[in-house]
Amino acid sequence: xxxxxxxxxxxxxxxxxxxxxxxxxxxxxxxxxxxxxxxxxxxxxxxxxxxxxxxxxxxxxxxxxxxxxxxxxxxxxxxxxxxxxxxxxxxxxxxxxxxxxxxxxxxxxxxxxxxxxxxxxxxxxxxxxxxxxxxxxxxxxxxxxxxxxxxxxxxxxxxxxxxxxxxxxxxxxxxxxxxxxxxxxxxxxxxxxxxxxxxxxxxxxxxxxxxxxxxxxxxxxxxxxxxxxxxxxxxxxxxxxxxxxxxxxxxxxxxxxxxxxxxxxxxxxxxxxxxxxxxxxxxxxxxxxxxxxxxxxxxxxxxxxxxxxxxxxxxxxxxxxxxxxxxxxxxxxxxxxxxxxxxxxxxxxxxxxxxxxxxxxxxxxxxxxxxxxxxxxxxxxxxxxxxxxxxxxxxxxxxxxxxxxxxxxxxxxxxxxxxxxxxxxxxxxxxxxxxxxxxxxxxxxx
Numbered sequence: 001x002x003x004x005x006x007x008x009x010x011x012x013x014x015x016x017x018x019x020x021x022x023x024x025x026x027x028x029x030x031x032x033x034x035x036x037x038x039x040x041x042x043x044x045x046x047x048x049x050x051x052x053x054x055x056x057x058x059x060x061x062x063x064x065x066x067x068x069x070x071x072x073x074x075x076x077x078x079x080x081x082x083x084x085x086x087x088x089x090x091x092x093x094x095x096x097x098x099x100x101x102x103x104x105x106x107x108x109x110x111x112x113x114x115x116x117x118x119x120x121x122x123x124x125x126x127x128x129x130x131x132x133x134x135x136x137x138x139x140x141x142x143x144x145x146x147x148x149x150x151x152x153x154x155x156x157x158x159x160x161x162x163x164x165x166x167x168x169x170x171x172x173x174x175x176x177x178x179x180x181x182x183x184x185x186x187x188x189x190x191x192x193x194x195x196x197x198x199x200x201x202x203x204x205x206x207x208x209x210x211x212x213x214x215x216x217x218x219x220x221x222x223x224x225x226x227x228x229x230x231x232x233x234x235x236x237x238x239x240x241x242x243x244x245x246x247x248x249x250x251x252x253x254x255x256x257x258x259x260x261x262x263x264x265x266x267x268x269x270x271x272x273x274x275x276x277x278x279x280x281x282x283x284x285x286x287x288x289x290x291x292x293x294x295x296x297x298x299x300x301x302x303x304x305x306x307x308x309x310x311x312x313x314x315x316x317x318x319x320x321x322x323x324x325x326x327x328x329x330x331x332x333x334x335x336x337x338x339x340x341x342x343x344x345x346x347x348x349x350x351x352x353x354x355x356x357x358x359x360x361x362x363x364x365x366x367x368x369x370x371x372x373x374x375x376x377x378x379x380x381x382x383x384x385x386x387x388x389x390x391x392x393x394x395x396x397x398x399x400x401x402x403x404x405x406x407x408x409x410x411x412x413x414x415x416x417x418x419x420x421x422x423x424x425x426x427x428x429x430x431x432x433x434x435x436x437x438x439x440x441x442x443x444x445x446x
Contacts, residue, residue, distance in 0.1 A: 001093050001145055003037065005062055008077045011092035012064070012085040020062035020075020025089055025145055027138075034059030037075070039089075041082050041138070042066065048082065083138070090141025090172045096149045099124060102291060103173050105158040105166060105201050106181025108338045109284050110135070111312050113181055114157045116288035119309060120302040121295060125152025132313075135159035140169045153295075158204065161362070163196070166203040177291055178204050179215040181283075183222040184337040185363055185370060193364070194222065202226035213294040215287065218243045235294050237286040245290045250282035254350050257318050257326070257423075261285050263303065265293060270303035276316045277328065277349070280341045285309075314426075314435055316342070321441055324420040330427045331435040334360050336370045339427060340377055346425045347381040354418065355383050356410060356437050358428025359390030371396035385417055390432050407433060411440035 004022035009015065023035040029051045032038060038055035040048030040063060052069045062075025066082050079085040094101060102121070104113055111133070118127045128147040130139065135157040147154050158169040170178075183198045201223075208214055210231035217223045218238030228234065237245040248262040248269065257277045263270045263286055270289065274281050285306050292302035311317040314332035321327050330342050339360060346353050355378055363370050375396045378386050387410050388394060388403040397403040404410045414437065418424065428434035 001096060001147060001149060003089065003092070005075050005077060007092070008037065008062075008064060008089065012077065012079050012088045014064065014077040014079035014085060017076040017078055018062070018074070023061050025064070025086075027086065027142070029054040029058055032058035032060055035061050037062045037064065039064040039082055039086055040066070040069075041086065043083075086138065087141050087168070087172055090144045091174075093141070093144040093147065094173055097144070097147060097151060097154055098149060099151050099153045100176040100295065101173055102153060102155045102177040102179070103158055103170065103175035103204060104155070104179040104181065104287075105160065105204050106179075107184030107197060107201070108335060109181050109280070110157050110159065111332075112281065112309075112315055113179070113284040113287050114155050115312050116284055116306055116309055117155050117179075117291050118153075119305040120288040120292040121153045121155075121297060122305055123292075123297045123301055124295070125150075127151065127153050127155060129155040130157040133157075133159070135169075136161075137165060137168060140172055144173065160200050163200055164203075166200055167207060170204050170207045174209075175204075175212070177213045177215065177294060178208055178228075179287055179291065180204055180217065180223050180226060181287060182217055182220045182337070185335045185366075198222040198226065205232075208232045213291075215290050215294065217283065217287070219283070233294065235290050237283070237290040244293060245286045247282050247286050250279040252277050252279065252345065252348050254348070257328070257349070261306075263289055265289070265299055268299065270299065272303055272307045274306060274309050276309070276311045276318070278316050278341060278345045280345075281316075316345075319438070321418070321424075321438075323418065325418050326423045327438055327441075328423065328425045329435060329438060330425060331358070331433075331438070332430060334358070334427055334429045334432075335363070336360065336374055339374050342425060342427045343374075343378050343381060343383075346423065347383065349423050352384040352419070352422045354385040354387070354414070354422060354424040356387045356389060356414070356424060356426050356434060357393060358388075358407060358432030358434035359392040361429040361431050367392060368395065375401075384422075385414075387413065387437075389434060389437065390428065407436045408440045410437050414441060 002022040025037045038060040128151040205228040208229040214232045218236040235244045246264040317329045319327045389407040394403040
């Protein structure tokens with residue numbers, strides 16, 4: 001999406017010092033293309049103004065600065081705060097979008113559900129969506145600014161780690177469709193317990209307008225208790241027969257490490273196979289189908305499209321290790337709820353099953369108890385080998401357990417144990433970097 005100097009000044013309330021033609025607004029000189037506008041973000045440990053020369057060398061037509069930059073001769077808009085200006089430009093980009101904006105948040109499953117929603121609403125045409133984990137105060141405006149104005153729909157993931165973030169993101173994106181997946185034990189240290197998490201996630205519903213579509217997970221009582229606009233349209237998904245989209249069943253297909261899902265809308269039954277293991281994926285799929293229902297789309301087409309889902313990044317992704325060993329790479333992130341779901345999924349598979357589980361971060365005062373509970377569950381599932389990595393998991397280990405403070409130190413044990421036909425799960429918080437064990441088993445450089 002392109003902006004010229006006057007449009008940038010108007011959107012940001014900035015001062016237009018020198019005019020320049022329209023171009024995309026970018027913040028990273030490594031991705032600048034000729035004709036772009038460079039917006040110099042600044043933070044505690046970086047200052048984009050220091051890269052003005054690189055922006056000029058890349059062919060930037062203009063720049064958004066909060067202070068004078070020596071030697072800059074291109075177009076320029078001067079603002080008080082470049083972060084605020086970037087968010088204001090995100091708001092302006094959102095105003096140009098013709099298709100619906102669909103926003104989602106939750107403690108677990110956001111990225112999986114975002115990808116499923118993009119498939120389910122494909123009938124609308126090109127679907128723009130969040131890339132990677134760009135779901136914060138900078139990622140959301142970046143997502144909106146990257147969207148083509150004629151996108152059939154935009155699916156925007158919204159994340160949070162502190163109070164007030166979701167409210168800001170909802171104000172930037174002003175979504176037509178608002179989905180809260182769940183409330184779980186994530187970012188407890190910053191948000192102050194589950195009720196704090198619920199209050200923060202609920203800000204997405206609290207800012208809804210009359211006519212907005214609000215989608216709630218019936219199986220999460222905290223989500224169901226979130227208030228919203230009295231004239232918003234509310235749809236539900238979950239296991240209760242009264243939901244608008246009912247989860248009739250979900251089962252893992254061991255031979256293909258996929259999941260068979262059955263959803264019902266009124267009298268119509270929709271059955272399909274998601275090429276990733278985990279019965280909890282049925283809830284993600286139900287949420288996506290509820291979005292399609294709320295937008296009045298062809299539900300058979302939407303359900304069939306979910307069979308084309310592919311795991312995003314390190315989220316229940318099947319990978320093959322040398323020696324005919326199957327790895328389930330779920331190492332992107334973890335909290336107690338997602339850890340339990342992944343362990344129970346592993347326990348349903350045939351053959352020898354191995355779990356490599358790492359620390360769960362940002363759990364606050366209850367982290368020791370939560371780690372113990374996860375370790376106790378893992379020990380009760382009849383797994384053939386349980387490997388704990390990271391200081392928090394080591395502290396929760398029982399005497400004689402296979403526990404390693406450094407993740408890669410677990411690789412020799414696994415090399416000796418694993419044989420053809422084994423399935424091994426890798427799961428942990430992003431900071432735990434459990435995937436380093438997987439890399440070591442492949443003899444990759446870590």
